[in-house]
Amino acid sequence: MTTFDWQRCFSPLFDDLDSRGLEHWRHLLQQQLHRRFDENPHGDIARWLEALNTLPDIPDAEADLNRSAITLTARQPLSATTASQLEEGLRGLMPWRKGPFDFFGTYIDTEWRSDWKWDRVSPYLSDLSGRQILDVGCGSGYHCWRMLGEGAGRVVGIDPGLLFLFQFLSVKRYVGAEYRVDLLPVRMEDLPAKLEAFDTTFSMGVLYHRRSPLDHLLELKDTLRPGGELVLETLIADGPEGYSLMPEDRYGRMRNVWFLPSCDTLLRWLDRTGFRNARVVDVTETTIEEQRSTDWMRFQSLQDFLDPDDPGKTIEGYPGPTRATVIADKP
Numbered sequence: 001m002t003t004f005d006w007q008r009c010f011s012p013l014f015d016d017l018d019s020r021g022l023e024h025w026r027h028l029l030q031q032q033l034h035r036r037f038d039e040n041p042h043g044d045i046a047r048w049l050e051a052l053n054t055l056p057d058i059p060d061a062e063a064d065l066n067r068s069a070i071t072l073t074a075r076q077p078l079s080a081t082t083a084s085q086l087e088e089g090l091r092g093l094m095p096w097r098k099g100p101f102d103f104f105g106t107y108i109d110t111e112w113r114s115d116w117k118w119d120r121v122s123p124y125l126s127d128l129s130g131r132q133i134l135d136v137g138c139g140s141g142y143h144c145w146r147m148l149g150e151g152a153g154r155v156v157g158i159d160p161g162l163l164f165l166f167q168f169l170s171v172k173r174y175v176g177a178e179y180r181v182d183l184l185p186v187r188m189e190d191l192p193a194k195l196e197a198f199d200t201t202f203s204m205g206v207l208y209h210r211r212s213p214l215d216h217l218l219e220l221k222d223t224l225r226p227g228g229e230l231v232l233e234t235l236i237a238d239g240p241e242g243y244s245l246m247p248e249d250r251y252g253r254m255r256n257v258w259f260l261p262s263c264d265t266l267l268r269w270l271d272r273t274g275f276r277n278a279r280v281v282d283v284t285e286t287t288i289e290e291q292r293s294t295d296w297m298r299f300q301s302l303q304d305f306l307d308p309d310d311p312g313k314t315i316e317g318y319p320g321p322t323r324a325t326v327i328a329d330k331p
Helices: 006-019 023-039 045-054 080-091 114-124 142-149 162-175 213-223 263-272
Strands: 062-064 070-073 101-103 106-108 132-136 154-158 181-184 198-204 224-236 276-285 310-314 322-329
Touching: 006 023, 006 181, 045 080, 045 162, 062 162, 070 142, 070 162, 080 106, 101 162, 114 142, 114 224, 114 276, 114 322, 132 142, 132 213, 142 154, 142 181, 142 198, 162 181, 198 213, 213 224, 213 263, 224 263, 263 276, 263 322
Parallel strands: 070 101, 132 154, 132 198, 154 181, 198 224
Antiparallel strands: 062 070, 101 106, 224 322, 276 322
16 A cells, blocks of 8 residues: 555544534545645655554554553564564654654664653643543654543644654554544644634643744644643743743754743743643753664764753753743633
């Protein structure tokens, strides 16, 4: 198969949107996905589909979504041939950036220890049981699975990176459609205005990539129902209220970094955009133990983006990456 059957892949989600009175979003999504996969398909889709289809059938697979690694297990040990075929398919979906994952004993040591972020954030979340959740900039969907493991009723992740979608589908291949979680390859601005469909919206590692951070906060607010909760994680800089670092060009060799606010500035932004009860729940420096090159992500990583003579600074001379997590409520 060299074409992606997106209609079949997302059919359960389309039915769910219709049942919730969100037919307008379903119609819009179908148009967007048609353009993405049928009219202007990515040149690597055939290769990624081949890798996905290389993954062997493993009956009666089970998933543990509450471990550090999203863990898939089988009732019987895999044969050497099956294990080799499994690894071949998974390596065809490299690089793996967000995780980790454990596929029947094949451990994918991803660039990011995304479980560390989850462990920092999860103690401060409202009970996710039964909640409708949106994860903006979800990568390969690692945190989506963790949210589902906490009892979420439905999780929708969005990220325009198509490789992330096929990595996500490599997990879903084994756990089945009964798991109410989907990853849509769309951007934040592709969502309908005033959607107001989610109880909790996560935006982790996105805000500093936006030219207009206040517009991003307003977009996030529009995804939430009244009384909904925003979980926001972003790079920050030390400074008083009103201070925000804007790199001259790159930050940590990333081109698309625009604003790194102080924590007090970030709280002011949330207040000005209509959120209430905003509170900083965590501030953590990003280390080369949390983000690094691995056998599953062999490109440069954080160590290469820091000043070799002063690892407390980026290679451009800015303060090294520190991330804050803020939780706020929509009135």
